[in-house]
Amino acid sequence: MSDVLLNFSNGLADTVAAAGKSVVRVEARRRMSASGFVWADGVIVTAHHVVERDDNLTVGLPNGEKVSATLAGRDPSNDIAVLRIETTGLTVFAQGTPDQLRVGHLVLAVGRPGKDILATHGIVSAIGLGGQADNYLQTDVAMYPGFSGGPLVDVSGQLLGLNTSAMRDTSIAIPVQTLRRVVDTLLSHGKIRQGYLGVGAQPVKLPAGLREQLGQETGLLIASVETDSPADKGGLLLGDTLVGMDGNKVRNMEDLAGLLSGEHVGKASAAKIVRGGQVIEVNVTVGERA
Numbered sequence: 001m002s003d004v005l006l007n008f009s010n011g012l013a014d015t016v017a018a019a020g021k022s023v024v025r026v027e028a029r030r031r032m033s034a035s036g037f038v039w040a041d042g043v044i045v046t047a048h049h050v051v052e053r054d055d056n057l058t059v060g061l062p063n064g065e066k067v068s069a070t071l072a073g074r075d076p077s078n079d080i081a082v083l084r085i086e087t088t089g090l091t092v093f094a095q096g097t098p099d100q101l102r103v104g105h106l107v108l109a110v111g112r113p114g115k116d117i118l119a120t121h122g123i124v125s126a127i128g129l130g131g132q133a134d135n136y137l138q139t140d141v142a143m144y145p146g147f148s149g150g151p152l153v154d155v156s157g158q159l160l161g162l163n164t165s166a167m168r169d170t171s172i173a174i175p176v177q178t179l180r181r182v183v184d185t186l187l188s189h190g191k192i193r194q195g196y197l198g199v200g201a202q203p204v205k206l207p208a209g210l211r212e213q214l215g216q217e218t219g220l221l222i223a224s225v226e227t228d229s230p231a232d233k234g235g236l237l238l239g240d241t242l243v244g245m246d247g248n249k250v251r252n253m254e255d256l257a258g259l260l261s262g263e264h265v266g267k268a269s270a271a272k273i274v275r276g277g278q279v280i281e282v283n284v285t286v287g288e289r290a
Helices: 002-020 176-189 208-214 230-234 253-258
Strands: 023-027 034-040 043-046 057-060 066-075 080-084 106-111 118-128 136-139 151-153 159-164 171-175 199-205 218-225 241-245 268-275 278-285
Touching: 002 106, 002 118, 002 151, 023 043, 034 106, 034 159, 043 176, 066 176, 080 176, 106 159, 159 176, 171 176, 199 241, 199 253, 208 241, 208 278, 218 230, 230 278
Parallel strands: none
Antiparallel strands: 023 034, 023 057, 034 043, 043 080, 057 066, 066 080, 106 118, 106 151, 118 136, 136 171, 151 159, 159 171, 199 218, 218 241, 241 268, 268 278
16 A cells, blocks of 8 residues: 555656646735746737736746846736747657546646646536636635646646636636637737627526426526617617627526627627517627627
């Protein structure tokens, strides 16, 4: 039994040492430095909330060298920021497969708020959609000061996501599939496009018959419609209850926000609504939030 525990312990230590080759220190705020990691040659990913300034950014490399960085772009809604550095040849993380991740899997959070690598471990406690982030992994790892922006890795050292303490009261990681989409967009365009309908809404419970018909407990009661907004032009009315878009359920504001990501801007979406007790669909072309 002692050999099993020793081998397991040595394996975790080896994983942290290997991951540390890709973890950097990010100096972009007045207080304690935060963490980041090498995404691609010359590209560093970190958390949006730790980048408090847009200039005079510094990255501490694994070898102890400090280099200047520039902000390529940020996505506050997912707490992601992308930095560029001129240094190349750094070790890039191998990306894991969060779609195969299950609640209960062992994970490690790695950070470099100082010169040395730090680590903590825990399990995946929840996997889901919603909240401020459009996708998240919830873990029970201890998020020590300066760990935000650092990587969450599996036991083989593959990148699962970006750790953040800014999204919820629990430890959250933005998974790698979200990182791919956001980072690619920021590197190409410098910003994230966000869709909008132009409605004010609040969650409401659906009548029993509709709950059974739609397979959901709640929808969004439309309390206001902006003049000439996408919702107005698409025929949404005050008093309608929005219950779905493009085949996805809309039960609360978090569901709606997740369906208004940048790739939907300019596209016609089938909005399923309850009007006068009947379920109907109207086509709404999603606009872009200024």
